[in-house]
Amino acid sequence: MEQAVSVANLRLTPPYGLDPTATSSPHQQIQRSVDSRAKRYARANPFLSIASAVLVFSLTLLLVTSGATTIIEDAVRRVTDYGYLVLLLFVASVWMTTGVLLLPLQLTSSYFLEHAYGFSNQTIPAWIGERVKGLMLSTVLVAPVLLFFYYALRTLGNLWWLPAATLLCVIQLLVMRIVPTFIFPLFYKFKSLEEGDLKQAVRQTAVTVGVPIEGVYVVNLSKNTKKANATFTGRGGSRRVILGDTLVANLTDDEIFAVFAHELAHYKLKHMWVGFTVSVAATFLTLFLVAQLYVASIGWFGLTSPEQIAALPVAALWLGVLSLVTTPFGNFISRAQEHAADRWGVKMSGNKKAFANVLAKVARISIADPLPHPLVEFLFHRHPSLSKRIAFVQQLPGS
Numbered sequence: 001m002e003q004a005v006s007v008a009n010l011r012l013t014p015p016y017g018l019d020p021t022a023t024s025s026p027h028q029q030i031q032r033s034v035d036s037r038a039k040r041y042a043r044a045n046p047f048l049s050i051a052s053a054v055l056v057f058s059l060t061l062l063l064v065t066s067g068a069t070t071i072i073e074d075a076v077r078r079v080t081d082y083g084y085l086v087l088l089l090f091v092a093s094v095w096m097t098t099g100v101l102l103l104p105l106q107l108t109s110s111y112f113l114e115h116a117y118g119f120s121n122q123t124i125p126a127w128i129g130e131r132v133k134g135l136m137l138s139t140v141l142v143a144p145v146l147l148f149f150y151y152a153l154r155t156l157g158n159l160w161w162l163p164a165a166t167l168l169c170v171i172q173l174l175v176m177r178i179v180p181t182f183i184f185p186l187f188y189k190f191k192s193l194e195e196g197d198l199k200q201a202v203r204q205t206a207v208t209v210g211v212p213i214e215g216v217y218v219v220n221l222s223k224n225t226k227k228a229n230a231t232f233t234g235r236g237g238s239r240r241v242i243l244g245d246t247l248v249a250n251l252t253d254d255e256i257f258a259v260f261a262h263e264l265a266h267y268k269l270k271h272m273w274v275g276f277t278v279s280v281a282a283t284f285l286t287l288f289l290v291a292q293l294y295v296a297s298i299g300w301f302g303l304t305s306p307e308q309i310a311a312l313p314v315a316a317l318w319l320g321v322l323s324l325v326t327t328p329f330g331n332f333i334s335r336a337q338e339h340a341a342d343r344w345g346v347k348m349s350g351n352k353k354a355f356a357n358v359l360a361k362v363a364r365i366s367i368a369d370p371l372p373h374p375l376v377e378f379l380f381h382r383h384p385s386l387s388k389r390i391a392f393v394q395q396l397p398g399s
């Protein structure tokens with residue numbers, strides 16, 4: 001099914017790439033093109049995510065050390081004594097407590113900030129409605145996983161991590177396979193890219209490198225996000241190239257081809273499967289460590305049995321601590337893959353200039369901070385900063 005995707009109103013004024021005649025560095029040029037308000041916005045966001053992660057951790061720690069989790073469990077047990085129901089009510093109560101305490105911060109990050117910078121015209125009731133919907137959806141998705149974890153803990157004791165990690169990896173695999181093919185089309189409209197030299201070149205290249213495609217599509221990503229994006233979906237005969245409308249509106253044919261070359265590189269270099277393999281190993285290792293640390297540490301909080309529901313947040317705390325190592329490690333691999341895809345793409349397309357221009361334009365379309373604080377990049381970013389990518393592309397051989 002093909003529906004209209006309008007790109008005309010997404011155009012930047014003026015279209016902004018890199019000026020080859022300028023004496024200033026690409027970084028200075030991007031810095032000038034992204035306005036200062038947008039830069040402040042891009043910097044406020046990671047700060048607020050760090051603040052809310054620290055707060056969630058501290059609140060959970062406070063609930064455990066103060067004995068509040070035991071009080072909550074006792075209160076729930078006055079209503080029901082059926083273990084699995086106690087678990088769900090307990091988690092809901094803890095979630096609601098932290099949720100209410102975090103409300104001011106969440107309002108700031110996802111409501112006031114968006115409004116202050118003019119990126120959103122949502123009303124407060126609409127914002128609340130969206131959050132309630134999100135909360136209900138995550139409850140439906142998370143509750144069965146929690147019940148499974150608890151079941152594993154009760155039946156297998158300290159070996160619970162084995163089936164738990166297996167389940168998480170299966171879920172990840174399903175999400176990888178199902179979301180792009182079945183869920184994504186429910187929310188976005190696709191339109192075939194108009195026939196012409198570009199489409200011809202894309203098809204031809206795909207065949208040459210042995211990744212034939214069914215078509216090239218433009219998708220209306222701009223309805224929800226300012227991010228500029230492109231990807232490959234499907235397999236075999238239904239494989240498609242998907243380009244975000246914000247990209248198509250602002251890029252020349254050469255530059256769109258560069259984006260395609262980059263995505264093709266991810267595909268040819270099997271980055272998704274490398275990433276998945278690393279993630280499987282990390283999941284098993286992390287949950288194994290959580291299981292050992294959990295049993296060793298519940299005594300510190302005056303808790304006695306690992307099966308005690310009031311003790312379970314201790315496992316969540318350890319998960320939080322270990323994610324300080326696993327998340328940056330996963331991001332490090334992802335950033336290495338981005339450089340590898342740029343290298344492969346430049347070599348294949350032979351057009352370094354188009355790559356650098358795309359990156360400069362993406363900085364402006366996505367309102368990305370072109371050079372975030374190195375620590376922020378190391379901890380959170382799955383892509384190298386745009387200034388670093390441009391510098392990387394420019395030192396590659398070719399023109």
Ligand SMILES: [Zn+2]
Pocket residue numbers: 262266338341
């Ligand atoms: Zn990429």
